[in-house]
Amino acid sequence: MGSPSLLPLETPSPAHICPFDQACSYLEQAARELQMDQGLLLILSNPRKVITVSIPVKLDSGEVQVLAGHRVQHSDVLGPYKGGIRYHPDVTLREVSALAMLMTWKCALLGIPYGGAKGGIALAPARYSAGELERITRRYTSELIKDIGPEVDIPAPDMGTSAREMAWMMDTYSVNVGHAVPGVVTGKPISIGGSRGRELATGRGVMITVREALAERGKSLVGARVVIQGFGNVGSGAALLLHKAGAKILAVSTGSGGIFTEAGLDIPSLKAYTAQNLKSLAGFPGAVPITNAQLLTLPCDVLIPAALENQITEENANQIQASIVAEAANGPVTLIADQALEARGVTVLPDILTNAGGVVVSYLEWVQGLSYVFWDEERVNREMEALMVQAYRQVTEQSKARQIPLRLAAYTLGVGRVAQALTDRGLYP
Numbered sequence: 001m002g003s004p005s006l007l008p009l010e011t012p013s014p015a016h017i018c019p020f021d022q023a024c025s026y027l028e029q030a031a032r033e034l035q036m037d038q039g040l041l042l043i044l045s046n047p048r049k050v051i052t053v054s055i056p057v058k059l060d061s062g063e064v065q066v067l068a069g070h071r072v073q074h075s076d077v078l079g080p081y082k083g084g085i086r087y088h089p090d091v092t093l094r095e096v097s098a099l100a101m102l103m104t105w106k107c108a109l110l111g112i113p114y115g116g117a118k119g120g121i122a123l124a125p126a127r128y129s130a131g132e133l134e135r136i137t138r139r140y141t142s143e144l145i146k147d148i149g150p151e152v153d154i155p156a157p158d159m160g161t162s163a164r165e166m167a168w169m170m171d172t173y174s175v176n177v178g179h180a181v182p183g184v185v186t187g188k189p190i191s192i193g194g195s196r197g198r199e200l201a202t203g204r205g206v207m208i209t210v211r212e213a214l215a216e217r218g219k220s221l222v223g224a225r226v227v228i229q230g231f232g233n234v235g236s237g238a239a240l241l242l243h244k245a246g247a248k249i250l251a252v253s254t255g256s257g258g259i260f261t262e263a264g265l266d267i268p269s270l271k272a273y274t275a276q277n278l279k280s281l282a283g284f285p286g287a288v289p290i291t292n293a294q295l296l297t298l299p300c301d302v303l304i305p306a307a308l309e310n311q312i313t314e315e316n317a318n319q320i321q322a323s324i325v326a327e328a329a330n331g332p333v334t335l336i337a338d339q340a341l342e343a344r345g346v347t348v349l350p351d352i353l354t355n356a357g358g359v360v361v362s363y364l365e366w367v368q369g370l371s372y373v374f375w376d377e378e379r380v381n382r383e384m385e386a387l388m389v390q391a392y393r394q395v396t397e398q399s400k401a402r403q404i405p406l407r408l409a410a411y412t413l414g415v416g417r418v419a420q421a422l423t424d425r426g427l428y429p
C-alpha cells in the first residue's frame with residue numbers, strides 16, 4: 001500500500017481479504033496509469049466523512065438490542081454523496097468504506113453528478129420482524145438526519161434493503177424536517193416519487209453490459225449459456241431480462257445453495273415459485289440442487305456473481321470455465337483472482353460498470369423528482385440504456401487505447417474525472 005489510510009481498524013473484515021485495502025489497490029493502479037500526483041492520491045484514498053451510530057431497538061419480545069450503523073461519505077467532489085444501505089451480518093466499517101469509494105468511481109464513470117457513499121448495519125434481516133426492521137431503519141435514519149438530504153447525501157437500496165426501507169427513511173427524514181422530502185432517497189415506491197424501471201434497473205444494466213460484450217465478440221444473447229450466483233434484486237432481475245432476451249440460464253443460487261438444469265431454467269416460473277416459498281429455490285421442478293462452489297465453476301459462456309464480494313478468489317479462479325465474468329455484485333472477484341482470470345484470457349466486466357444501472361436510474365429518479373415531471377418506463381429504460389452503452393464503449397476504447405484490462409480502464413476513467421474535478425476546484429483553504 002503506497003498511500004496511508006486514515007480509516008480506523010477496529011472493525012476488521014471477517015474474511016481474510018480486506019475490501020478497503022483491495023479498493024485502495026485498484027485506486028493506486030489507476031493513479032499509476034494516470035501518473036497522478038501523490039497528494040491527489042492521498043486525498044482520494046481517504047473517505048471524507050466516516051459516521052458510526054448506535055441504534056438501540058426494542059424487539060417484539062421486549063428485549064433491547066444495540067446495533068452499529070455506518071455511513072461512509074467518500075467524496076462529494078462531483079455532487080451529493082450517493083450510495084446504498086446494506087443490511088447483512090458481515091457488514092463492517094471497512095467494507096462500507098470500500099463500497100463508498102467504489103460508488104465515487106462508478107458515478108464518475110457513468111457521467112452522473114454524484115459523489116460516492118455507502119451505509120450499512122450488521123444484521124441478518126431474516127431474523128427480525130417487519131416491525132423491528134422498521135424501528136431499526138427509522139432510528140438509523142434519525143441518527144443520520146444532519147448528514148443526509150437531497151443535496152447532501154442520498155441513500156438507496158442495497159443488499160438486504162428495498163423500496164420498503166427507503167419509504168421508511170423518506171418518511172422519518174420528512175417528519176423530522178417538517179415537510180415531505182422525496183428526494184432524500186432513491187429506489188423508493190412509485191407512490192411517493194419513485195421511478196418506473198428502478199426495481200429492475202441494476203439487472204437491466206447487467207443485461208446490457210453482457211449483451212454489448214457478447215456483441216463485440218460477434219456473439220448474441222440468444223442461446224448464450226449463463227450462470228448466476230444470487231437470486232435477489234440484482235440476480236433475479238438480470239436472470240429475468242437475460243431469459244427474455246433469449247439466453248439460457250443454467251443455474252442460479254441463494255445463500256442456502258442453488259439449482260441447475262442443462263436445459264435452462266424457466267425464470268418467470270422460478271420467480272413465482274420463490275415468491276411462494278420464502279425465497280427458497282429448493283424443490284423447483286426439473287432442476288437439481290447444486291452448491292454455490294459448484295455453481296461458480298460450471299461450464300458456461302457468462303458467469304454472473306450477483307451476491308457478495310470475494311466469491312472468486314485465488315482458490316477457485318483457475319477452475320472458472322466461463323469466458324466472461326460479469327461482476328453484478330460489488331467486488332465479487334478478488335485482486336489476485338482478477339489477475340489469474342486475466343492471465344487465462346477470461347474477460348472480467350468490472351462492477352463499477354456492470355452494476356451501474358441501479359445508480360443511473362436512481363439519478364433519473366432524482367432528476368424526475370426535482371423537476372416534478374415523471375416519465376413512463378420506456379423513457380427511463382431508454383435514457384438508462386444510452387448512459388450504460390456510452391460508458392461501456394468508453395471503457396472498451398480506453399482499454400484498447402492504453403492496452404489495459406477493462407477494470408483498470410474503468411478505474412482510470414472514473415478516478416481521472418474525480419481527480420480532474422478536484423484539481424479544478426482546488427484544495428480548501
Ligand code: NAD
Binds near residue numbers: 355
Ligand atoms: P439482495 O439482498 O436483494 O440479494 C442478495 C442475494 O444473494 C440473495 O439471493 C441471497 O440469498 C444471496 N446470497 C447471500 N449470501 C450468499 C452467499 N454466501 N452465496 C450465494 N448467494 C448469497 O441484494 P442485491 O440488491 O441483489 O445485491 C446483490 C449485490 O449487488 C451486492 O453486492 C450489491 O452491493 C450489488 N448491487 C446492488 C444494487 C441494487 O440496486 N440493489 C446496485 C448495485 C450493486
